[in-house]
Amino acid sequence: MSLPEQREFKDQISYRLMPSKFPPIALFEDVANHQDFEVLFSIQAITNPRLRQEVGNLNCVPPEERPYGIRGCSYALGPFVHLNPYGSRFSRGQFGVYYAAADVQTAIAETRYHQEKYFSLIEGLKYDRLSMRCLKTLFTAELHDISVQQYRQSEWYDPDNYHSSQQLGDQLKKINSQGIAYDSVRSPGNLCFGLFSPKYIVDVIQAAHYSYIWDGQKISVAMEMLTVV
Numbered sequence: 189m190s191l192p193e194q195r196e197f198k199d200q201i202s203y204r205l206m207p208s209k210f211p212p213i214a215l216f217e218d219v220a221n222h223q224d225f226e227v228l229f230s231i232q233a234i235t236n237p238r239l240r241q242e243v244g245n246l247n248c249v250p251p252e253e254r255p256y257g258i259r260g261c262s263y264a265l266g267p268f269v270h271l272n273p274y275g276s277r278f279s280r281g282q283f284g285v286y287y288a289a290a291d292v293q294t295a296i297a298e299t300r301y302h303q304e305k306y307f308s309l310i311e312g313l314k315y316d317r318l319s320m321r322c323l324k325t326l327f328t329a330e331l332h333d334i335s336v337q338q339y340r341q342s343e344w345y346d347p348d349n350y351h352s353s354q355q356l357g358d359q360l361k362k363i364n365s366q367g368i369a370y371d372s373v374r375s376p377g378n379l380c381f382g383l384f385s386p387k388y389i390v391d392v393i394q395a396a397h398y399s400y401i402w403d404g405q406k407i408s409v410a411m412e413m414l415t416v417v
Contacts (some may be wrong), residue, residue, distance in 0.1 A: 195333040200326070260393055267388055
């Protein structure tokens with residue numbers, strides 16, 4: 189199958205949900221460029237031996253692709269410096285992807301599915317609660333678009349097997365693609381995005397908190413707790 193065509197998304201608003209237990213790294217917010225970061229990191233590392241682990245593997249992101257100076261820089265860098273070793277729909281875990289959705293309810297549907305899958309594997313777990321923060325994200329990028337009808341039945345959309353979609357991700361990453369636009373698998377008919385670099389992100393702000401309640405079989409409630417913007 190030939191590679192999908194690109195589509196420009198200019199000043200695109202999107203939403204990403206992540207566990208609140210992962211706080212932003214203030215160090216990223218305090219610098220304007222790579223040189224400033226190196227100086228501040230060296231100073232703070234003297235008194236904080238865990239800083240390198242908290243910051244993540246910055247070697248995964250070339251200095252010129254780090255969006256220093258934007259609001260929410262640490263959120264933008266997060267999935268690229270803390271790689272998911274288990275991979276994701278479009279990555280085997282060798283590179284990061286910033287996943288987001290065009291609306292909040294789609295972002296909830298996507299993350300709810302994965303959290304339900306995680307909780308269901310914990311034997312005997314009858315109840316749990318997970319606090320999630322919603323990140324309102326603004327980006328501009330040209331994405332390879334597989335959301336169009338001709339791709340809807342492809343193996344890239346297999347609900348559980350990511351082999352084909354990860355192959356696509358590998359192909360696109362090798363040609364320096366900026367990312368992928370795709371139809372939500374967990375909320376069909378709604379648009380999702382996967383950015384291959386944080387440099388396309390121009391603003392990230394925390395928009396709300398949600399509480400995911402696990403009742404032993406499913407996540408029954410995704411309740412907004414606090415609206416910030």
